[in-house]
Amino acid sequence: MSGEALRALSETALALAAAVFVTSLLLLLLGYDPVSSLAVMFTYGLGNVEYVAAVAAPLVLSALAFLIPLRAGLFNIGGEGQAYLGALSFLYFSQQFGALGLLAGGLMGALLGGTLGALRAFLGVNEVIASIMTNWTLYYVTLFLVSRHLTHPEFPHRSIDVGFFLGSWTSFLLALALALLALVLLYNTLLGYEIRVLGSSRRAAAYAGIDVRRVTVLSMSIGGLFGGTAGALKVMYVGHLDTTMSALFGVGFLGIGVALIGKSHPIGAVLSAAFLASMIIGGHWVELRLGTPPELTDVIVGVMVLVLSAPYALKLLQRGGRLG
């Protein structure tokens, strides 16, 4: 094993230890037994691998939604909104067109991402701010549509059922295939090369004759494509949306953490998505076994994401967001 890989591995191990430590402290403070809580979290989480695959699949994609633009030096915080739009499109189009609904979800996400990219490229609108605004706009648009237009005839608090379904393993394989596609895109295509040069240095990109606007729009569109598909997969798995948005909320945001833990690499994203999925599931088991409130699970997963992604995120900040 190369020195660099060994270092990355020991760094992750250390971060994991730190995450366990911080989480234990938190549990102790709140009066729960950290040993049994974490034991449940780490073991029960992996009890049903198919379940892990189902939870991980959308996370892989929402991580890619953040990761591809990041490699071009752009911060797509809009994965969340792209997921809402993808979920809505899938819900609507899958009624008539079945599997093509997935494609519709992805394309709508791409359209949104591309719009954010174009705003940045042509009008200089900061993509982070535009993303945050569209995220919230789309949150309420989704709520509105779920309660007014796509409402289930019998249960007014939730939407109609999706018109197409894939099993957990198929979903996961689809996500894995898309991750491999992202890998090939980044490392084996001319566009991927241009994306990475832009992410390494804007000046170098200009020097190399790269059309910065084109690459900005394209990388954000590709990110949006993954973000939209993430939302589509999520709603497909749950079967419908409801007015609490509990199924969908956070898929895009969590993807940012997944991408950072995976060190902005598509394969890293797959691994960290699987790990976080097992943590989420384990967290639910902690609720069942020890009676902790569900919010605590969210906090624990949040702490895990924060601590695990911190070393890489810090390095990224030190380098001013430059990536190769």
Added chain:
Amino acid sequence: MVPLVSMKGITKVYADGTVALRGVTFELAEGEVHALLGENGAGKTTLMRILYGELRPTAGEIFVRGQSVAFRSPQEAMRRGIAMVHQNFSLVPSFTVADNLYLAVTSVKPMRRGEVEGRARELGARLGIEVPLEARVEQLSAGMKQRAEILKSLLLDAKIIILDEPTSLLTPLEARALLGLIKELKAQQVSFVYVTHKLREVKEVADRVTVLRKGANVGTFQVSEVSEAEMAKLMVGAEVERVRRSRSGAPGEVLLEVEDLAARDDMGVERLKGVTLSVRRGEVVGIAGVQGSGQKELAEILAGLRRPERGKVRLGGVDVTGRSPREMRRAGVLYSPESREEGLALEMSLVENSVLARQGEHASGVTMNWKSAEERARQIVERFRVVFTDLWERARNLSGGNQQRLMVGRELESEGLLLIAHEPTQGLDVVSAEKVRGEILRFRERGAVLLISSDLDEVLELSDRIVVLFEGRVVGELKGGESDLERLAKLMGGAL
């Protein structure tokens, strides 16, 4: 007599296993200027950062006035009267000079602001160090910044001042002034370590010289007893092959025509105010001028990276004004920029950098052809002797000199008609610099070269003609061979 500073058996091994120093012994006597000479990467700066407390040695002992010391920070070194002026300075750009002096002095000992300023004024007047205390540092020239740094050292009561490549950012006139100041301070019993790779400066300013090669001391001499040629030989471990330039024959047809070109920089400052020049096939045309005379903007316009406000650029008779970088390259322009941050994607690998700006040529359809890119990388690193561990490692891991060789090498290894070489040998050791100069001369057979360099010896040696820029205008044109440095320096300063 006990030497002022004595470093014994200093060894430094970096965390990644690089051995920077191998048991170096170095002595500084009271009141001397001691030059530390060596190529890039010889360990000069590392040795001095150890003396200054910025780095800790892996092994070895340091004595100041016979007392054993082990500095844990520059502050501790400063309390012992040691100061260091870094190559790129360590002043806060947005602060005034007075702010910076106050900041530095109070980090070592408490002092009121008024007192700091008063002492600075008094010292400056006594020693003739003119620095505007109320000016913001970012508005100062490199020479001014350096004087501010020296003043800072003196305010800290430094008796030992380490100057790291002090003339690398200075104009010839500023450099001359610096050498004068050093002699002045020497008379006041201040001792200097003068870190450099320039032989001429050693001859001019130093009493003794210590030569480092690959992290080892290869000799300490009285400067009066050693010749430049001997020092060069010690420094590189072999005879330096100087480029024997042959004047080009009759130059061919006009290749590049620039007519009445005007442009602003990124801040909106007018930098080019109507420049007209031409380059013929088979020529090397040197552009000389103090930094900020418009040479950067000229290069960028020719590379398609900047739009001129007015004027024309013709290449081989075709009007190419305002074309994109890609189109300029297609028209035959090769560009090695002044900044490696611009000409290289430092977070990417050597292979990926070897095809930067011609990535399309190494793609079949939409997919990159890494085999051909690797092939190219191999050609460049072999021909320009880039030292690396893996072709797929990040370019940022290379030393500055190796990055430079990679960047210049990539351009010289390409098909093209006009090479724009901006500071092509910056950061290169003597041997590599000569190699690059030789390749630049050879490029004349393929087309022509526009050479922009602050190294005037280089400009004089390589150019068939020299165009001097001053404040965005052409103020003179000289023949390469028969011009002398004095005249060139005067023109660059605007004296007509």
